[in-house]
Amino acid sequence: MARFHPLTVAAVDRITDDSVALTFAVPAELREDYRHAAGQHLALRRTVDGTEIRRTYSICSPAPAPDGEAPRTLRVGVRLVDGGAFSTYALKEIAVGDKVEVMVPAGRFTLEPSAGLYAAVVGGSGITPVLSIVSTLLAREPDASFCLIRSDRTSASTMFLEEVADLKDRYPQRFQLVTVLSREEQQAGLPSGRLDQERLTGLLPALLPVERVAGWFLCGPLGLVEGAERALRGLGVSRSRIHEEIFHVDATPVAPSAIPAPAHSTVTARLDGRGGTWPVQDGESLLDAVLRNRPDAPYACKGGVCGTCRAFLVSGEVRMDRNFALEPEETEAGYVLACQSHPATEKVELDFDR
Ligand code: FES
Structure with a gap:
C-alpha cells in the first residue's frame, strides 16, 4: 500500500542538461519492502507551503531475481518538466545525504524475464523503466533478446546514453538498438524525424519479425504511445501483447458525462484490511472521499x-474521467x-487490497 519511508540520497548524477539520476540507499530492514520488479516506479513526496506534492519516477536499475538479495540501492531517472514543482527541486536542490520520502515500488508496466523476443518503443524519459526491463531481462534470461527503438530530440538530450551503449557492448547478439532523433537530421547514419504511426508502420517490419515479439513495451508521451499502439494493431499485434506507460499527460478537460450522478452517494472502501463507509461530496473523486x-x-x-x-469495484457503478x-x-x-x-x-464499494 502507500507506505512511505525517508530514504537517504546516496548519489545525484547529472545525465543530461535537464535530467538527473537519483540513487537512494535502502537500509537493511527495509530492503524486502523495496524489492521491485523491472519496470516499476517510486512515488516521491514533499510538502511545500503546507501542500503535499507527489510524483512518480521509474526505477532504472535492474530488478533482483525472486530468490536473489533485495537491492541495497534504487536509482530513478528524473527529467525537468517546465514549472514542475518536484523535478525542479530534484534537479536544483537535492544533494547527497538528503532524506526524501519514498513510497514502496508500484506499477504494472513490468516484465518477468522469460525466453523470447521482446521490443520497446520509447520517447524521451520513457527510456527509464525500459532500461530496467532490458537490463534485467538480458542478465537473467540467456534465451531472450530485445529490440529497443528510442526517440529523442538530440543526442545531447538523450537520457542514459552510456547505460544503453553498455548493454549494446555486453549483449551484441541479443540487443538491437535503433535511435531516432527528431532535431538532428545532420547526424550521419542516424534516422531522424518523429516516430509517428506512419513511420513505425514502415519501420517495425523492416527491423524485426513483428509477429514473433512476445511483448511490446510502449513508454513516453501520450502521442507517441498512442501512435505506436495504432501502428502495432495495424500490423496485426494483439492488444494483450502491448504494455503501455504514459508520461506527461496534459490536463485536458474531461467531457461531461451522460451518466447522471446520484444526489447522495457513499463509498465503502477496504484498505489494508480495514474498511469504512463515507459520504462522497458533489463532484469529488472516490479517492478524495476516501482520503x-x-x-x-x-x-x-x-x-x-x-x-x-x-x-477493485466490488459493487455499484462508477464513471471514470480518464484512464x-x-x-x-x-x-x-x-x-x-x-x-x-x-x-x-448511490452506493459504491471499493477494495484497494485486491
Ligand atoms: S493516482 Fe495516479 S492514476 Fe490515480
Missing part, C-alpha cells in the same frame, strides 16, 4: 496516469482508478 477519512489511501499522480490508486493506466483486461476484470472515478450509483 478525507483514510489519509493512507494509495495515490501519486491523481491524473489517471500512474495506476497507484487502482482498486491512461489500466490495461483493457484490468478494467474488464473490474478494476478502476479511484482518482478518476465518480459514483454512478
Whole structure:
C-alpha cells in the first residue's frame, strides 16, 4: 500500500542538461519492502507551503531475481518538466545525504524475464523503466533478446546514453538498438524525424519479425504511445501483447458525462484490511472521499496516469474521467482508478487490497 519511508540520497548524477539520476540507499530492514520488479516506479513526496506534492519516477536499475538479495540501492531517472514543482527541486536542490520520502515500488508496466523476443518503443524519459526491463531481462534470461527503438530530440538530450551503449557492448547478439532523433537530421547514419504511426508502420517490419515479439513495451508521451499502439494493431499485434506507460499527460478537460450522478452517494472502501463507509461530496473523486477519512489511501499522480490508486469495484457503478493506466483486461476484470472515478450509483464499494 502507500507506505512511505525517508530514504537517504546516496548519489545525484547529472545525465543530461535537464535530467538527473537519483540513487537512494535502502537500509537493511527495509530492503524486502523495496524489492521491485523491472519496470516499476517510486512515488516521491514533499510538502511545500503546507501542500503535499507527489510524483512518480521509474526505477532504472535492474530488478533482483525472486530468490536473489533485495537491492541495497534504487536509482530513478528524473527529467525537468517546465514549472514542475518536484523535478525542479530534484534537479536544483537535492544533494547527497538528503532524506526524501519514498513510497514502496508500484506499477504494472513490468516484465518477468522469460525466453523470447521482446521490443520497446520509447520517447524521451520513457527510456527509464525500459532500461530496467532490458537490463534485467538480458542478465537473467540467456534465451531472450530485445529490440529497443528510442526517440529523442538530440543526442545531447538523450537520457542514459552510456547505460544503453553498455548493454549494446555486453549483449551484441541479443540487443538491437535503433535511435531516432527528431532535431538532428545532420547526424550521419542516424534516422531522424518523429516516430509517428506512419513511420513505425514502415519501420517495425523492416527491423524485426513483428509477429514473433512476445511483448511490446510502449513508454513516453501520450502521442507517441498512442501512435505506436495504432501502428502495432495495424500490423496485426494483439492488444494483450502491448504494455503501455504514459508520461506527461496534459490536463485536458474531461467531457461531461451522460451518466447522471446520484444526489447522495457513499463509498465503502477496504484498505489494508480495514474498511469504512463515507459520504462522497458533489463532484469529488472516490479517492478524495476516501482520503478525507483514510489519509493512507494509495495515490501519486491523481491524473489517471500512474495506476497507484487502482482498486477493485466490488459493487455499484462508477464513471471514470480518464484512464491512461489500466490495461483493457484490468478494467474488464473490474478494476478502476479511484482518482478518476465518480459514483454512478448511490452506493459504491471499493477494495484497494485486491
Ligand atoms: S493516482 Fe495516479 S492514476 Fe490515480
